[in-house]
Amino acid sequence: MDTVIxxxxxGDILEKVRNEERLSIxxxxxxxxxxxxxALGYMANIVRERKNxxxxxxxxxxHINYSNVCxxxxxxxxxxxxxxxxxxxxxSIEEIKEKVRARLDEPIxxxxxxxxxxxxxxxxxxxxxxxxxxxxxxxVHIQAFTCVEIYHLAQLAGxxxxxxxxxxxxxxxxxxxxxxxxxxxxxxxxxTCEKKLSGDGWIEVTKTAHAHGLHTNATLLYGHIxxxxxxxxxxxxxxxxxxxxxxxxxxxPLAFHPKNTEMSEHSGxxxxxxxxxxxxxxxxxxxxxxxxxxxxxxxxxxxxxxxxFGADDMDGTVKEEVITHMAGAETEQALGHKTLIRLxxxxxxxxxxxxxxxxxxxxx
Ligand code: V47
Numbered sequence: 001m002d003t004v005i006x007x008x009x010x011g012d013i014l015e016k017v018r019n020e021e022r023l024s025i026x027x028x029x030x031x032x033x034x035x036x037x038x039a040l041g042y043m044a045n046i047v048r049e050r051k052n053x054x055x056x057x058x059x060x061x062x063h064i065n066y067s068n069v070c071x072x073x074x075x076x077x078x079x080x081x082x083x084x085x086x087x088x089x090x091x092s093i094e095e096i097k098e099k100v101r102a103r104l105d106e107p108i109x110x111x112x113x114x115x116x117x118x119x120x121x122x123x124x125x126x127x128x129x130x131x132x133x134x135x136x137x138x139x140v141h142i143q144a145f146t147c148v149e150i151y152h153l154a155q156l157a158g159x160x161x162x163x164x165x166x167x168x169x170x171x172x173x174x175x176x177x178x179x180x181x182x183x184x185x186x187x188x189x190x191x192t193c194e195k196k197l198s199g200d201g202w203i204e205v206t207k208t209a210h211a212h213g214l215h216t217n218a219t220l221l222y223g224h225i226x227x228x229x230x231x232x233x234x235x236x237x238x239x240x241x242x243x244x245x246x247x248x249x250x251x252x253p254l255a256f257h258p259k260n261t262e263m264s265e266h267s268g269x270x271x272x273x274x275x276x277x278x279x280x281x282x283x284x285x286x287x288x289x290x291x292x293x294x295x296x297x298x299x300x301x302x303x304x305x306x307x308x309f310g311a312d313d314m315d316g317t318v319k320e321e322v323i324t325h326m327a328g329a330e331t332e333q334a335l336g337h338k339t340l341i342r343l344x345x346x347x348x349x350x351x352x353x354x355x356x357x358x359x360x361x362x363x364x
Contacts, residue, residue, distance in 0.1 A: 004039050008039035013030070020286070025232045031279070031280050040309070041275065047310065056344040057353075058316050059316035059354055061316040062112070063318055066096055067090035068088060069088045069090055074196060075192045075262040076261050076327075078259065101136050110355070111143070112144070113143075130142055133172060143174060143356055146177060147216070175215045175216060176217070186199070187230070188226050203237060206247070207245055214247070222254070222269070223266075238251065238285060249357070251290070253278060257297070257328050278306045278310045289358070291310050291312060292313040292314070293311035295335065296318060300314075301343075317334055320334060337353070350364070
């Protein structure tokens, strides 16, 4: 394999990877610039196996999108709708509880709940939603509200982000998902999501969450108008934040789906680009314990291959994914745990069912 690495011109980078030295943004640019996927994958796999051995994780989870009403209306998003739009919806607390009740016979350990930035749902709605879920399913871990929503909730509450997080925690919040990060670059935010909380704002909320004992995830929305440099600067900000707080659990590269968005002139991502983003993330984010290959966005088959290109987690059963499907995802809206186990096994990895915080629930 070392010949493959030499031929790709990555001898020095392999040396750094083996010595556990941090890669620079310039190293990252060389990685993105290469078409030698096997060389990238080989190096990413070294880090992947160093951190997670042969294990590949999945979770039994359920997604609930309480409302798609949104004042940000990001150009890359097909989910968010203006209030009054014919497809706009918001669930009552009873409807949210009913969603949870409907799956009580399944061994779900996590509920992933996010929504738009709603103009007039009161702060009490969000607390009641958390409490309502816990009432129906007391043991479930609720991973809810992106940092963008948390900032909005703090404004609604008229409280600091820290005090708001403490209240949300008391109501049942267990951790925070990685959405809303998009690309931190002010250029990209201006062109695609001008109204959204800034990259600096997203990082501030994240740091506060970590300081208040909440773990969070991080994402990068790639495959639209961002440059490789902008992706790498985004990754560098994430790893510097992780150096300080250590509160990130997983990074999830999100493949842009253009259908039904204001950026529908773009093509979807390709398999090579998807795998490159997994591998480069694994190599750059040397202090992140986990990299997820989110099967909803890149398809179960490529997510399976990604387990050899840096990823150690396939997310989970999901159940009723909406955000990517509104933007034209052709994957299923849910996967059975038996399918996840088979995909992982056939990739030569050991399937491990985890909880949200990566405690092992079962091995197969
Ligand atoms: O914040 C919006 C992105 C995110 C599109 O933390 C799009 O474990 C692709 O963050 N094409 C929501 N992506 C999903 C998300 C997530 C998913 C699974 C697991 C975790 C986790 C987080 O989806 C949004 C936005 O960044 N998004 N529109 C689109 N057209």
